[in-house]
Amino acid sequence: MRIRFALAGLVAALVATGAVQAQDFKPRIVRFGYGLVDNSNQGRAARMFAQEVEKASGGKMKVRAIGNASLGSDTQMQQALIGGAQEMMVGSTATLVGLVPEMAVWDTPFLFSNAKEADVVLDGPVGDKIKAKLEAKGMVGLVYWENGFRNLTNSKRPVAKLEDLNDIKLRVMQNNVFLDSFKALGANAVPLPFSELFTALETRAVDGQENPYNTIVSSKFYEVQKYLTVTNHVYSPWIVTVSKKWWDGLSAAEKKVLQDAAIKSRDFERKDTREEAAKALADLKGKGMQVNELSAAEANRMREKLVSVNAGIAKSVGQQTWDEVNAAVQQARNA
Template identity: 35%
Template sequence: MKRFTTGLIAVGMLVAGTVSANATTLKLAHAAPQGDLQQKLAERFAEDVKTMSDGDITVQIFPQGQLGNDSQMITGTRSGIIDITMSGLNNFTGMMPELGGLMLPFMITDRDQAYEVYDGEIGQEASAKFENFGLKVLGYPENGFREITNNRGPIVEPKDLEGLRMRTNNSEALNEMFALLKANPQQIPVAELYTALETGVVDAQDHPITIVQSFKFYEVQKYLSLTNHSYAALVLAMNEKKFNSLSEDQQAIIMKAAKDAIDYERKLSKDGDAAMIADLESNGMIVNDDVDHAAFQKAVRPVWDTFTAKYGDELVNKVQAVTSK
């Protein structure tokens, strides 16, 4: 009996060793809280990858900046310390500043335009640029249209921004936009933004509704104005060497799971806008949708001119060919 039991243990160890040798664990990191749509995307992606690979690939999720800020996560993914990261496209423009043309104010004005841009030829050409930096783009999830929150009052026309100490991200175009409209832009990492708003370091900020909600900015901001001034895409990117180390079947699983998760997240974003706005109102925010978009579009046009003078107009013309249909 003892010899039989010992044999079973040996077989079990051999099987376990075989499973372990074939199994792959991928670390996926992002900066958003667990209640954000980015986490829902990550969970859907992880579930589908595990199911489609029969458990051979497991995705371990690290939300809320557990593995560093956006810049650190991108660096970690390029080096292979992190396998997959999800971050705003603006956080990659330090390497590829020409991609900032995708975020010019009022360049993309509705979701259908955005999806055609990012899922089509323009997005494919952008993805190829990432490979120069050791990254494989799995797709472009949605962060949403950027809106403005502040504590002074509704933003109806460009002059309403004058004098506001405005937190901005590292988008060259958006920083120029707010400076042009006589706000005082200050770059602050999103992980530090709540405290900066709470302590009055800045008066205002711009983010999609989902971020306003998930980061609980409604606790430190009174007014939300639906300016829709820039479409914010995310990038789901994988270490290229890690991706290439997978079998063709595994690569196909990763790409299919990423597409399905992005489609799922985009639908949640689109369908959830009204509910998120209602939730923000129930938490005390005053929501303003009376925005003079035409006045803003006219006022920010010099930002386009500056960008094209510096980086050329090829990308801008390609996007306009889509948005003018």
């Protein structure tokens, strides 16, 4: 009896000091897919995450960061996660709307007026609540990363007023909020996966697209797009997700390593993205892009058109989610 107690005490002490931790980790290969090129904010943060996981698991968990949509477009990777054929990915929340309609709330034009508001709301209770809805669909959401405020580019003409968009064939992300938003602005909006975008721009299958400065730089859109209009029309989050099938087979220690590393990668990624964005516009001008800002009057006209899609978003995400998100934004704004 006494010996047993003593042994139990010893085991407890070993667990507390982490000495038995190695047993909590199995050798694992984690395929972590993303859509952008290796030399992008997405790629840098994916590699940082990989290093953290490897270090914290004593080399047992090896994360393979695989970019360029080599494992598939956002929606293809989601399906692979759900089926258990791939362990992890990072991609746009916008491409998850077909699975979790509430995700569309992040696509609300002009929802956030700065990155700080986005951080507070996404990392707060309502951000968590929407992220948690992924579980019922076969994925576990870990953290939101920053894609960033989106701006408009095209190869036809400078867009200085609403009417300039009229005959522009514009690639949008694959969801109805983006489709409706740009239809409301008068553009000919076409949904297309990101992985097909460069070629579509190059062959002029589409005239334009919208993405944060960082992506316009890293994906070399400046090679095939002459005009950039500073619109900052919406803040786009990325979300890091895990296959639930795979996640459910992990030990508590393994889950914690992934969760902790995800938080570190989030903080790293946001800082890196913001630093890069701060100099990206100058970079793009240097590459020959013609950049224009909208006059206050034109910005307002666009804003009014875009805000007309809000009622539809509220309907598809549900009034309660809509209200909760907007209250959280107000609170962050007034803080």
